[in-house]
Amino acid sequence: MEVDIGNALGTQPGLTEETLDRLDDRVADADDRIARGMADDEFGYASLNLPETADPAAIRAAVEPFDEPEAVLTVGIGGSALGAATLADALESDVDAYFLDNVDPDAVDALLASLPLEEVVVNVVSRSGTTAETLANFLVVREAMADAGVDWTERTLVTTGESGNLRRLAETHDLPALDVPEGVPGRFSVLSTVGLAVAALQGHDVEAVLAGGRDGMASLAGSLRESPAYAYGATTYALAERGALTNAFMPYSESLETFAEWFAQLWAESLGKDGLGQTPARALGATDQHSQLQLYRAGPADKLVTLVRPRERADSRIPETDLEGLSYLGGSSLGDLLDAEFAATEASLAAADVPNVRVEIDRVDERALGELLYGMEAACVLYGELASVSTFTQPAVEWGKKAARGLLGGGDFPEAEAVADKREFRID
Amino acid sequence: MEVDIGNALGTQPGLTEETLDRLDDRVADADDRIARGMADDEFGYASLNLPETADPAAIRAAVEPFDEPEAVLTVGIGGSALGAATLADALESDVDAYFLDNVDPDAVDALLASLPLEEVVVNVVSRSGTTAETLANFLVVREAMADAGVDWTERTLVTTGESGNLRRLAETHDLPALDVPEGVPGRFSVLSTVGLAVAALQGHDVEAVLAGGRDGMASLAGSLRESPAYAYGATTYALAERGALTNAFMPYSESLETFAEWFAQLWAESLGKDGLGQTPARALGATDQHSQLQLYRAGPADKLVTLVRPRERADSRIPETDLEGLSYLGGSSLGDLLDAEFAATEASLAAADVPNVRVEIDRVDERALGELLYGMEAACVLYGELASVSTFTQPAVEWGKKAARGLLGGGDFPEAEAVADKREFRID
Incomplete structure (x- = not known):
């Protein structure tokens, strides 16, 4: 996994090299805290040991x-x-x-x-x-x-x-x-029995997924300049603090569309507490250039865009054509077009001062996915440390669970009674 | 289509009855402007005539x-x-x-x-x-x-x-x-040849979709208290002005998952301009209660949640069980459970002072969908009038289109050169 945060510098909101230096002291402290948590297999931190304990x-x-x-x-x-x-x-x-x-x-x-x-x-x-x-x-x-x-x-x-x-x-x-596994919240469990049994049933190389996770472990370090995962976590945290309350997460590969959903749970449920957090907005490149890009470029300056892609993939040639004005497509490939759209979108956001971060993997395979998933989990844990939130719990969902259970006759819960008190203002 | 904005009153951000009264004068003016645009088949406004012109x-x-x-x-x-x-x-x-x-x-x-x-x-x-x-x-x-x-x-x-x-x-x-059709931007074209040809090929009742659109037309009025579409548009606009820059759009029906994507384009591309707009975050009930609800309830007070559901649907009984603690589910139905989750989530957001709006249709069929799609388009046009943005254009996506074309050798565009100037800050 490689992270490029160049387009988060000097944007609006944005960071400077000096911000990164100040932030990096805190990253070192957070890394210590995370390493202690991992060494003690503490609740939550145990997730980051899964590549070795699964x-x-x-x-x-x-x-x-x-x-x-x-x-x-x-x-x-x-x-x-x-x-x-x-x-x-x-x-x-x-x-x-x-x-x-x-x-x-x-x-x-x-x-x-x-x-x-x-x-x-x-x-x-x-x-x-x-x-x-x-x-x-x-x-x-x-x-x-x-x-x-x-x-x-x-x-x-x-x-x-x-x-x-x-x-x-x-x-x-x-x-x-x-x-x-013990000590592992559901949203951090992909590198365990919870995420890997289906992969095994499908004939995928579960060992390679875990080896990728170990690649991710090995790349944790006491500086955001040395760890892609921490670079992502620290940058997104610092941008959120400066007003980027939305993280538009946009893979340029249909095979990674569900990865964006996984990321959305990880980010929302781990970091959305105490009035803090960053809303993940799932998108898909290039399709959502024709849906969301207008907003990202010209809407409120409350977001960053994360662009994710594999560097290698199978490709498909575009046939030559005599259709007017389209000869430039002929002889090119769908992959070339997708890459051009990626680069163009990245530059177009930068030209509009919208912070964006590039996350790349070599290709979509077991090992790279293991590293990517681990990297995003480590980024999330670092963000949580920097924001001093309780990364591994989800207390705000309990209210609704009790209300639903009460409504179905599964016990007496005051929350269920609140449902009946809804203030109505209907227009039909 | 029925809209209930009761849970947008007194929340944070939130509205009051007095806000609605003040807003309603502007709704009347905007309705006049929209009616004139429709009468003249002006660019964009022509979309709202489609139920009659298609x-x-x-x-x-x-x-x-x-x-x-x-x-x-x-x-x-x-x-x-x-x-x-x-x-x-x-x-x-x-x-x-x-x-x-x-x-x-x-x-x-x-x-x-x-x-x-x-x-x-x-x-x-x-x-x-x-x-x-x-x-x-x-x-x-x-x-x-x-x-x-x-x-x-x-x-x-x-x-x-x-x-x-x-x-x-x-x-x-x-x-x-x-x-x-002339004068109809792509995102407003569902009730035309663009949206309806596939429906016709699939054997759906295209006339009924358009009849639903006419139901939507008939329910436009000079007051948000009399028009569900305008109630939705005015409420979302006023909440955005007060800080709800994200609209988490959450249907409680898998059949409406793509409707949320359609809405996301409509909302983002129409309203995301001049630094204004509201980011649509696509979600799905009840699934995303286990992914996004923690953030919606306990994260930054920068959002509203739109809960959408059909009032009627086919249902499926949950078998009786001797599994401990689950007897309350037995004899109930999946639909009962989904409805309880809907009501519980709505109440749980209200209890946390998070503004939320309920949008209901009778059932998922051609006529109700036609009305729903029309209603959301009219809501969007009203929002655009209130915000004084250019609802029907998407100027911010042109930069990237030129850059991509230049990168593929389809002409000389300065935008393509900017791509090469990217500021890099890579961590791997």
Whole structure:
């Protein structure tokens, strides 16, 4: 992973070389704090040890009973789905991967009706075993399998905590089961059983993903000038402090579209607290040049743009043409066009004084993805240290969970009563 | 379409009843201006006349030669794709719809390799006939069809302006061709040939979509208290003026996920100018409660959340269970759960003083979608009037288009030279 922050200097908001020098003292202190947390396997910091603590042999053993499935259906939500989905959507495989990460009845029914359930591995993921959306979907999936004459106990893999509903279920029915790692919040779990079991089922090289994670570990250092991950974390933090409250995150590769969603969870849920944080706005290059770029260049000066791309990829020639005014395209390639759009967008933002940061990887493969995912996690942890927020918790979502549970008759919660007090002002 | 702005009152930022009264005088003036623009079919305002000026018979005639295709492949980008994609992803059809709206070589090649090209209708959409991404993709598609032994002139529908490359191509090869309407920017073109040809090819009721648009027209009025579209536009404008520079747009229906992307283009490209505008952050309920809600509730007070849902939908029962602590789910339904999550999230944002607006439609069908799309366009035009911006242009994207063209050898542009001057600060 390589980071170029040149276009965050002298922009509006923007940094100077002197800012970076002052910031770098704090980066050194934060790096110390992070290193101590990692050494002690503290809650959250333990995530940054996963490239060394994850056990690929256990993952391989758990998926081994499901020899060459046609597809994998993961039932999980948030951090229980996004890491696995990022790898699945970035890497090609003959084994399709699907995710039930919402409780929209139409979508759930349509997906289940389209799958050959007797050839599918169901991968249910919930640390607590009580996540309402995940367990509701799992109950629906289990019934659909029964209706299709499929023995769900032969086709189900469980990834969960040491105890709870799903753990007991796995024990009762002797299901293959993987442990959610201790001290690792869901959004930091991609380099563990939670993110890697699907990759293993799809035939991807899980060892290489972890090796990439170790590349990321090795590149942490006490200075933002020496560590791409810390350069990204410190730059985004300093820009946010100066008013860049939105981070438009724009990969120039369709295979990295889900990576932008994973990043959005990591960034929003880790850093959005105490009135601080930076809103991730997911975008996609080059498509969103025709949708969002007008705003990024000419709208409020409250954002930075992160441009992500692989340096190498397969390419496709554009045929020669006699269409008027288009001869310049002929003989060029779609890759050339995409690269030109990338460079043009980057320069066009700089020319409008909009801060932007370039993140590059060599190519979209297991190892580079492992490094990229690790790098963004380390960047996020550094940002959290610099902002003094509680990076690894998500207290603000509890209110709504209680309200929803109360509304469904799952207990007495004052939050559910607040729903009835809504102030209405309807126009129809 | 029904809009409830009750949760935008007394929040932070927020409005009061008195603000609404003051604002309403300006809404009346803006409505006058919009009505005059519509009466004169002025550039941009003409979009709001489409429910009456679009010609469904012409659309039906153009698609008639392609009797029951297996799939429709639209080649277009930005406003030439998003409206059609919104309808395609919201409504069920036996005819699949695909969109080439990016120039990622891997994605283009993978899609073309997966399609039975002899059964596909190619729908190429570009007003000018020179959009680089669209024409490059079209050249690649045409070659792929030739390689597959398919006569592309038998399988291609063109939607373009009165003159230019694509118009000449259609004339030369006698292709079915539709006119892009005059005075209608791409992002406002969903209720025209640009958005409706795919719907017609998929067998949807185009007349009903336009009837929904007319419902939207009929509900415009000189007061935000009488017009849901204007209530939405005025509320979002006033909140942005007070600091809500981000609009997290969160439908609670997977079928409306692409609608959120369409909205994001409409909002960003129309209103993001002169340092003003509001950044659309696409989200999806209930999934993103596990990703973005922490930030929305506890991050910077710079946002509003728009919650969108259909009031009716098909539902799916959750089976009874003996899993501990989950009995409250059994006998309930996925729809009940989704509704409880919606209400809980809405209340949880209100309890944290985060402004939020509810937008509801009866159900996801042609007529309701027509009204919803029209309503959001009218809301956007009203916002633009209140902010005194040039709603219907997108001048800030020209710089990058010139730079990209220059980089590809398509002419001498000083913008291309600026790319070489990039300030580098690389960390690897």
